[in-house]
Amino acid sequence: MSFLKTLSKTQFDAATHTEGPVLIVAGAGSGKTRVLTSRIAHLIINKKVDPANILAVTFTNKAAHEIKERLEKLVGADAEKVIAGTFHTVGLRMLQEEHVRSGRKGALTIYDEDDQHLLVKFVMSELGIEEKEIPSKSVVWEINLAKNDNITPYKYLSVKGDAFSAIVARIYGAYQKKLETMGAVDFGDLICRPMTLLATDPDALARYSGRFRYVLVDEFQDTNKSQYELTKLLASTHKNLCAVGDPDQSIYGWRGASIENILKFREDYAGTKYVKLEQNYRSTRNILGAANSVIVKNEKRLEKTLWTGNPDGEKVSYEECLNEYQEARFVTTTIKKLISIDPLIKFKDFTILCRTNTQSRPFEELFFEESIPYKVLGGFKFFDRREIKDALAYLKALANPDDSLNFLRIVNVPPRGIGKAALEKVHSIANVHGLTLYEAFRKAAADKAFSKGGVIDFIESFERLRHGSSGMGLHEIASSALYASGYMAFWEAKKTEDAEERLKNLEGLISAIKNFETSRPKASLADYLNLVALMSDADNYDEKNNRVTIMTIHSAKGLEFPFVFLVGMEEGLFPHKRSVDEGTIEEERRLCYVGMTRAKRLLFLLSAKNRSAGKETSLQIRSRFIDEIAPDFLKKKELCPKGTAQEHIQAIKKLFAATLPE
DNA sequence: GTAATATAGCTTTTT
DNA sequence: GCTATATTAC
Numbered sequence: 001m002s003f004l005k006t007l008s009k010t011q012f013d014a015a016t017h018t019e020g021p022v023l024i025v026a027g028a029g030s031g032k033t034r035v036l037t038s039r040i041a042h043l044i045i046n047k048k049v050d051p052a053n054i055l056a057v058t059f060t061n062k063a064a065h066e067i068k069e070r071l072e073k074l075v076g077a078d079a080e081k082v083i084a085g086t087f088h089t090v091g092l093r094m095l096q097e098e099h100v101r102s103g104r105k106g107a108l109t110i111y112d113e114d115d116q117h118l119l120v121k122f123v124m125s126e127l128g129i130e131e132k133e134i135p136s137k138s139v140v141w142e143i144n145l146a147k148n149d150n151i152t153p154y155k156y157l158s159v160k161g162d163a164f165s166a167i168v169a170r171i172y173g174a175y176q177k178k179l180e181t182m183g184a185v186d187f188g189d190l191i192c193r194p195m196t197l198l199a200t201d202p203d204a205l206a207r208y209s210g211r212f213r214y215v216l217v218d219e220f221q222d223t224n225k226s227q228y229e230l231t232k233l234l235a236s237t238h239k240n241l242c243a244v245g246d247p248d249q250s251i252y253g254w255r256g257a258s259i260e261n262i263l264k265f266r267e268d269y270a271g272t273k274y275v276k277l278e279q280n281y282r283s284t285r286n287i288l289g290a291a292n293s294v295i296v297k298n299e300k301r302l303e304k305t306l307w308t309g310n311p312d313g314e315k316v317s318y319e320e321c322l323n324e325y326q327e328a329r330f331v332t333t334t335i336k337k338l339i340s341i342d343p344l345i346k347f348k349d350f351t352i353l354c355r356t357n358t359q360s361r362p363f364e365e366l367f368f369e370e371s372i373p374y375k376v377l378g379g380f381k382f383f384d385r386r387e388i389k390d391a392l393a394y395l396k397a398l399a400n401p402d403d404s405l406n407f408l409r410i411v412n413v414p415p416r417g418i419g420k421a422a423l424e425k426v427h428s429i430a431n432v433h434g435l436t437l438y439e440a441f442r443k444a445a446a447d448k449a450f451s452k453g454g455v456i457d458f459i460e461s462f463e464r465l466r467h468g469s470s471g472m473g474l475h476e477i478a479s480s481a482l483y484a485s486g487y488m489a490f491w492e493a494k495k496t497e498d499a500e501e502r503l504k505n506l507e508g509l510i511s512a513i514k515n516f517e518t519s520r521p522k523a524s525l526a527d528y529l530n531l532v533a534l535m536s537d538a539d540n541y542d543e544k545n546n547r548v549t550i551m552t553i554h555s556a557k558g559l560e561f562p563f564v565f566l567v568g569m570e571e572g573l574f575p576h577k578r579s580v581d582e583g584t585i586e587e588e589r590r591l592c593y594v595g596m597t598r599a600k601r602l603l604f605l606l607s608a609k610n611r612s613a614g615k616e617t618s619l620q621i622r623s624r625f626i627d628e629i630a631p632d633f634l635k636k637k638e639l640c641p642k643g644t645a646q647e648h649i650q651a652i653k654k655l656f657a658a659t660l661p662e
Numbered sequence: 663g664t665a666a667t668a669t670a671g672c673t674t675t676t677t
Numbered sequence: 678g679c680t681a682t683a684t685t686a687c
Binding site: 355418422536537 | 674
């Protein structure tokens with residue numbers, strides 16, 4: 001019970017008011033995770049709740065693990081029984097149970113945005129809709145937005161009446177049908193389908209909502225409409241729903257998250273116990289004061305004043321650099337200086353927070369040069385590399401051969417003489433007989449539709465792999481697939497420099513699978529593939545590694561660092577130009593607030609006067625957010641009057657650009 | 663019919 | 678700066 005004694009009065013309230021709906025508005029650094037864990041521990045220890053009846057939904061898998069780890073210290077082995085995960089992992093679990101129930105043979109495959117895009121293109125070509133008529137990219141976007149709001153293809157058509165939407169609805173419908181025949185789900189489906197299941201099947205509703213006596217949802221400000229509905233259904237029997245969040249930290253509106261979910265929670269759930277955690281335990285007074293002075297500029301807020309008992313600390317620094325390289329230079333020098341001053345300060349105490357992924361480059365270059373250990377989260381990921389995607393396609397096809405998209409991806413990789421013509425032939429077999437691509441290949445081989453060569457050889461070796469894999473360990477399956485298919489040999493034959501690296505990456509993948517296998521001996525190949533698909537950037541952050549972390553502010557949500565560099569504080573970049581155009585400046589301001597409140601001891605804000613994007617270099621004006629910080633919290637430094645001089649120079653430069661050749 | 667090479671086109675944030 | 682498509686070479 002000692003874990004409750006260390007809580008503040010409001011934290012204690014939030015942790016122990018367990019019955020009925022509860023809304024906890026938890027400011028940045030207010031000890032939210034502690035409250036959540038104490039609450040679950042209180043349920044298990046004091047209220048004798050079976051841990052298997054508790055559902056905790058978090059924003060990242062890492063957050064779920066963290067809760068479980070802390071919980072284990074309080075309640076021991078019972079911690080493992082609590083169901084904790086992201087909306088997507090919880091949804092996947094439910095769908096898998098239903099998948100098994102419905103008696104399908106292959107595994108359930110998760111399609112990421114790349115797969116989604118390919119499938120949309122495929123569907124469009126089948127429907128004879130051309131890219132110039134409607135870009136496949138915007139179709140994917142529309143489909144995802146629709147799923148955030150739980151709008152089916154049929155409903156989509158009735159909600160939107162215009163010509164554009166009619167085409168989207170057609171593609172969306174065909175796309176959805178394809179997913180179902182292939183046993184695949186996209187990210188949206190992981191929420192929508194469980195939601196629909198609960199809404200339409202009273203048995204399923206009784207099963208799940210009966211089981212989850214206590215439901216906790218973290219980062220509630222970033223839930224979308226479908227997630228809100230799913231939550232509501234899951235908690236519908238016992239109505240013990242605890243929503244935790246901070247409207248000031250809502251930064252995923254562009255992805256369909258609805259800040260209204262938290263703002264209107266008390267209206268939707270009558271008799272809600274409302275707790276505000278307003279004491280910040282993380283940052284110095286100067287950092288918090290600076291962050292507060294920015295966020296109060298937002299109109300759409302819940303009344304809340306974050307305060308701290310922490311020392312004043314240093315004032316926030318703002319540094320205007322000549323260009324993005326000088327920006328990186330300043331950061332590098334500062335890191336080195338701080339490390340040399342205090343031996344207790346380590347590289348892992350620093351983070352560079354960017355608005356966009358592309359901003360990381362100059363930092364990477366300079367850190368490499370100066371041998372500062374660093375890690376970039378997000379951006380170009382290991383799993384985005386071509387060779388890894390190909391390798392995973394092999395594994396996905398083996399785990400679920402009906403997944404025609406991944407099957408198609410490996411058919412002629414490495415090149416084995418199956419070209420456009422051969423594929424068209426198999427496609428028509430598939431269409432005529434209503435078969436998946438894999439089945440059509442088998443039929444073609446059995447019917448001797450192809451006398452010899454690629455098609456026959458390929459399907460034979462694929463079948464050999466498939467049947468040989470039973471009883472093998474996961475990493476053995478992976479390595480036999482990559483070697484027997486000739487994929488490894490394909491890269492080995494190429495004597496180029498990058499081929500060597502690709503081979504290394506493939507070996508890396510196999511050993512990663514081996515590690516997974518050791519940690520989870522009972523898991524299947526599909527389990528591994530799904531884990532990888534649902535992994536987020538933040539999940540890749542490991543505080544044990546002593547390195548400087550470079551990441552986007554979005555990925556930094558929920559993390560904290562002693563020293564934070566918020567870089568690229570420039571109009572057009574942060575706030576981003578498109579946000580200004582689209583009128584979502586308040587979300588940018590919240591993003592700025594999230595970035596600033598990651599800092600515990602020192603916060604540095606930086607901007608560049610010149611920044612190159614692509615081939616163009618443009619003059620930048622410092623972000624409005626800098627000017628919104630109350631001067632008391634900023635280190636005194638002459639800020640040149642905003643605009644004027646810079647705009648003047650820009651105007652002159654434009655004039656020259658128009659008259660002078662490059 | 664298939665494979666290698668040149669060209670255009672896009673870069674906000676992501677489960 | 679890097680990936681999907683169009684063109685040409687084999």
